[in-house]
Amino acid sequence: MFTLKEIKEAAIRISPYIKNTPVFTSSTLNKMTGANLYFKCENFQKTGSFKFRGACNAVFSLPSDKMQYGVATHSSGNHGAAIALAAQLRGIKAYIVMPKNSAEVKKLAVSEYGAIITFCESSLDKRKIALEEILDQTGATMIHAYENEQVIDGQGTAALEFLLENGNLDMIIAPIGGGGLLSGTAIAVKGLFPHTIVIGAEPETANDTYLSFKSKKMVLAASSTNTICDGLLAPLGKTAFSIILNHVDDIYTASEQTIIYATRLIWERMKIIAEPSAAITLAIILEHTQFFKNKNIGILLSGGNVDIKTIAHYF
């Protein structure tokens, strides 16, 4: 069941471990967009992204008889680091399969939280095969990055916190990778305030959710998909898609160029580090100003884990 009730329970379960992240505003960005922007800074969340909310909810929901076998997942970074820390906090083992080409800062984080890392080729198939082997060998419980119910409930707690502290938002925007954050957000928002609009943000060059949403049927991402938003490359999940179809109002896309520009604006003007995968929320506002004008907009600034040098090179 995906209802506000489960998200509230998740919020209570994870509250000893997560940060209630601050909400930032920027008069410069308000001027540029003609809207009132409220940034929920999940880049300041533990492990540097909202993923810690879902990971924490899943790990702390694990029945005690499964604890000795640990948990396992595959991840290009943020979900892996989140599972690693959550497992460390619960005192259980974490096995993380990571593509070799993951950002260095993400590899480092996962290993610092004491997880056992297995590196593999970057294709989704190779990741799944490597993970299957680990599950067979260890008996660990697999925690999928976004197709897991507890994970989706956990991600919804960011919007829950946001709305409880900022009751006047006309809409909330979340980025879309596999759809875990957007679906959790939609359940929280529509459960609390049915008239608050929920918008998804996706890269123009990795727009499988946009196409699926518009055609109301699952459209697979092209295998050649590429975007600077490395956190948004995951294919849309089935569970997430069904929630998104029912509860999300619309999806907007932005070009790579605007995403880089939005990232730079956030770094330079707000003095905070956000991933391009997070800055895409501002990018869609910059590309669709008429729709967003004069609105009070809540932005889920989802994470801040980047190789700084690599991103700055694009500025």
Added chain:
Amino acid sequence: MFTLKEIKEAAIRISPYIKNTPVFTSSTLNKMTGANLYFKCENFQKTGSFKFRGACNAVFSLPSDKMQYGVATHSSGNHGAAIALAAQLRGIKAYIVMPKNSAEVKKLAVSEYGAIITFCESSLDKRKIALEEILDQTGATMIHAYENEQVIDGQGTAALEFLLENGNLDMIIAPIGGGGLLSGTAIAVKGLFPHTIVIGAEPETANDTYLSFKSKKMVLAASSTNTICDGLLAPLGKTAFSIILNHVDDIYTASEQTIIYATRLIWERMKIIAEPSAAITLAIILEHTQFFKNKNIGILLSGGNVDIKTIAHYF
């Protein structure tokens, strides 16, 4: 007179215009240093640095019969932008002399706040000559970046806010450029809590204040002085030096390499953008861990105005 009373009056005068900046912590950096670090984030201050506090206090202290002639200063960036915005808020003219080689982001900020900019060669003499001409032509009131009493009082309001909200600090660290922030800080701290330690942080390669403090007489900076901390190149002010001699407990220096490392740590781990001139406060802790170990340390993270690409290149 430099006493807590003037700093409290400054705090009231500027309170409608400045941000009460948040205090951030980082469990990773606490682990690395063995101390409890509290970062007062003046990089989130309006105009991106603490300089707005002093500028605001000076501009709003200006007698009404001087308003029509405006204010003027020379600055490589942060003080200039601060004066420009303060003047805009009071509805008066601001004339800013800037060296041609100032960071682009700083030039842009000054012009966006509506100031009249005059570019000059980067030597201090050339800056002074250009400013003298403007003062002659316009009758504007000169507001020195750190030798002005209202400016020093205004800078002290950051430590005042800090201590009123965090009463358990063993010490406060401020970076040293001309000495305005450190001297204002020392007056505020010693006025409120005489036993709280005040420490200055200076680049090893621009250590005129360190040498002056240790020898108790003014040592001029070498003309060849160079550091990545472009905000700390200003020669120590006479007024500031006399306050520092009387109220500051010690000064520590850090190497360029450690300053760059500290900057990177703040960006990567705290997900916020601080200037090297601000990150030097963390750098001295990293270089002198024994002295700072187990202490509750307040850090004035003074600003965040950088050409991001240029700094990231050093990482």
